[in-house]
Amino acid sequence: MRYVENPPNPFEKYSSEFLGEPSPAKLEVYEEKTTKKIITKAWSSDFGSRFTVNCYRGCMHACTYCFARRYHEFLGYGSGTDFETKIVVKVNAPEVLRAELKRTRQKMPHLDFSFATDPYLPLEASYELTRNCLKVCREMRIPTLIVTKSPLVTRDIDILKDLNVTVMFSIPFLTKEKSNPLELYTPNPDVRFRAMKTLSDEGIKVGIGVAPVILGYNESDIPKLLEKAKENGASKAFMSLVHFDSESILDYFTKRLQEKIPTKADKILNTMRRERGGKLLHKSYKERVSGTTEQWETAKKMFDIHFKRLGFDRSEKSETVERVPVQRSLF
Numbered sequence: 493m494r495y496v497e498n499p500p501n502p503f504e505k506y507s508s509e510f511l512g513e514p515s516p517a518k519l520e521v522y523e524e525k526t527t528k529k530i531i532t533k534a535w536s537s538d539f540g541s542r543f544t545v546n547c548y549r550g551c552m553h554a555c556t557y558c559f560a561r562r563y564h565e566f567l568g569y570g571s572g573t574d575f576e577t578k579i580v581v582k583v584n585a586p587e588v589l590r591a592e593l594k595r596t597r598q599k600m601p602h603l604d605f606s607f608a609t610d611p612y613l614p615l616e617a618s619y620e621l622t623r624n625c626l627k628v629c630r631e632m633r634i635p636t637l638i639v640t641k642s643p644l645v646t647r648d649i650d651i652l653k654d655l656n657v658t659v660m661f662s663i664p665f666l667t668k669e670k671s672n673p674l675e676l677y678t679p680n681p682d683v684r685f686r687a688m689k690t691l692s693d694e695g696i697k698v699g700i701g702v703a704p705v706i707l708g709y710n711e712s713d714i715p716k717l718l719e720k721a722k723e724n725g726a727s728k729a730f731m732s733l734v735h736f737d738s739e740s741i742l743d744y745f746t747k748r749l750q751e752k753i754p755t756k757a758d759k760i761l762n763t764m765r766r767e768r769g770g771k772l773l774h775k776s777y778k779e780r781v782s783g784t785t786e787q788w789e790t791a792k793k794m795f796d797i798h799f800k801r802l803g804f805d806r807s808e809k810s811e812t813v814e815r816v817p818v819q820r821s822l823f
């Protein structure tokens with residue numbers, strides 16, 4: 493049983509606290525029927541423009557490190573259990589996507605499914621919004637990237653086979669023992685690797701995102717993760733450092749870390765502080781996905797050595813590592 497717990501929303505004037513025991517955090521699904529725009533132009537100073545599609549807001553996978561928690565605050569919700577249990581479903585997403593692409597097809601080089609939620613969160617099994625959006629992309633021949641932690645993506649093999657698509661599985665931890673404390677309701681790493689193989693066996697391009705790297709916790713997993721990804725058909729890989737864009741998200745992560753892995757929490761937080769010059773928040777948007785210390789450089793070198801040794805695709809690596817959206821433009 494989870495109880496409602498949200499850090500104060502920095503965009504709201506008032507916040508509330510439970511005097512007694514908090515209420516249980518139950519799943520609440522809100523259908524948004526009047527979405528007018530589904531493609532978001534995202535931009536970063538380092539990497540230029542991307543176009544993203546997210547059919548849901550919030551994510552039931554509930555990774556404690558998730559940077560998308562902040563987007564729930566933009567809606568007036570909390571970035572804690574609200575993000576995990578109050579899910580907004582854009583039920584007209586496929587129709588809106590079709591209409592937008594009809595207007596913009598000539599200028600739409602690529603669409604990315606992800607970056608504000610997992611496109612295959614459990615509700616997708618019944619709503620099929622990602623599936624129907626992919627059908628639109630297939631029809632209009634739009635090259636596509638999907639980033640997910642869910643084997644539900646294998647349901648859509650029939651569409652993916654006819655699309656110019658790459659499916660990146662986010663797998664930052666090698667074992668379920670390491671994943672479970674931080675990725676509360678995600679499928680275990682082995683399940684993700686199996687889904688990777690299933691897609692690869694069908695001729696669909698797949699890759700691995702070793703993201704986030706939490707120094708002092710999972711950088712030693714990098715070689716084995718890349719090896720397993722290769723064994724399961726991956727040709728692309730990227731990594732990035734854990735980062736927090738606000739005090740509220742950091743607060744939630746820190747509490748969960750201390751609760752789930754109390755013996756390692758201090759060491760991890762101290763290591764994170766070293767990367768950010770003594771603070772836990774990054775100084776600038778540009779610095780958010782990479783560190784500054786020798787420990788980070790060593791992790792990067794280790795990634796590069798095994799990336800080369802295993803023959804991952806160099807051009808695709810740099811392309812994928814660049815996919816960092818501007819956050820406020822999402823809503």
Ligand code: SF4
Nearest residue numbers: 551554555558609610
């Ligand atoms: S699966 Fe992705 S979007 Fe969902 S909580 Fe985890 S990191 Fe965030």
